[in-house]
Amino acid sequence: MDCRESRKLLSSYLDDVLSWQETAAMERHLEGCLSCAEQHREMVTVRKLMRSLRRMEPPSDLALRVKIEASKLNQPPFAERVFSNLGTALRPIAIPAFSGVVLTFLFFVVLMGTFLPGASVSASDKDIPLSLFTEPRASSFYMSRFVQLENFKSLKEPITVETQVGNDGRIVDYKILSGPKDLTKDLATIRSLNEFFFFELYLEPATLFGRPTSGKVVLTLNFCPTANDRIDVLG
């Protein structure tokens, strides 16, 4: 092996990727050639220097910044949200197709769409920055013939409840905060309320980093007797 050959193979020799013949030839040459041996020593030093470089630590807030950026990607634009809610609301619901009912229903959903995002809903227990956590929203409601409206007709005052919303938008539990006296004794109404909350009402779940999670929201039920009996759900 001559010097030209040895210089070419120096780097590979360093990484021990030469064939055993080349390695043997290299070692023989380095033993006898001072300048190539010096070159080799320098290259070894360069590699040692590279390996001695300290491990750099990324800024401590880097991970958090990435998570926040990522969570922003999950929020659909506002208009999209209102229309998607409308879409869900218009899905087949178990009510008789009386045009009066449908009209009131549509009107109410659109109204709710414009009101709710600005409305102040009771904050959840968790103390989390607002940009990362969104509260559950009442996006639509269903009025079905299975809910006994008769019971609600007698309500003189609105009922305020604190609901616990699961990550699929269904209500898992609720607590009556205020309402007409002896409401709890009125089993029929309670039963209807249960049916309404647990089976009829569908909310948009809370989100944390854009993923659905459980949360709480306070709702007020107002029964407004109109030609088309409906239930107002106010967030």
Place this chain on the structure above:
Amino acid sequence: MSNLEIGFELAENEVAFVDRLQIGSEEAFETLIHLYQTPIYNIAYRILGDPSEAAEAVQETFMKIYKAIKSFRGDSGLKTWIYKIAISESLNRHRWWKRWRKNVIASLDEPLNFSENGPRYLDVPDNLPSPESYYASRETERAVQKALDKLPFDFRIVVVLRDIEGMSYEDIGETLKLSQGTVKSRLWRGRLELKTQLHHFIEELHHGPVVEAERGRLELA
């Protein structure tokens, strides 16, 4: 669970981990960030030579991963895929700076360094047993990084992946989509250039007194 333990677990359960990432698990993404932020930050820093540029490159890299993970097919390993994105992001930034520098900065010798405070180093406790490793002094750090900055990107990246990240020739070839022969020759050229850049520095090390480094002695074979 330490990151090292998580790393070993992941090697076995990469498919499950990728599944969780693809269905949008926040927890999995968080684990991903904590596992990879240090290695890709180091690669970006060695390529770009500037801590804040490197931090931005890493952020951008994770965002690209976040958006693209659903289309990850598993043809290459997850780590290779991540490194590819990190390197291409760093390369883009590097190219942008090169173009910008030609127009604005007069002296081409000065490496890009915008941060007032120096780069942050990982502190290794003194009681950690490391008989063979030693840490270079800040002076050495600066000299080596300066030499790296002068290297053309193609040579710089292979040297960084091999001599700093310790990747095998095969992994380097896969990550950069290069043949083994190309990896070898670029490594050779890169090391040769570094040797030339650091010649005086090395001379002093070889023939001068033993240099007292900050955390230990720089000893030579």
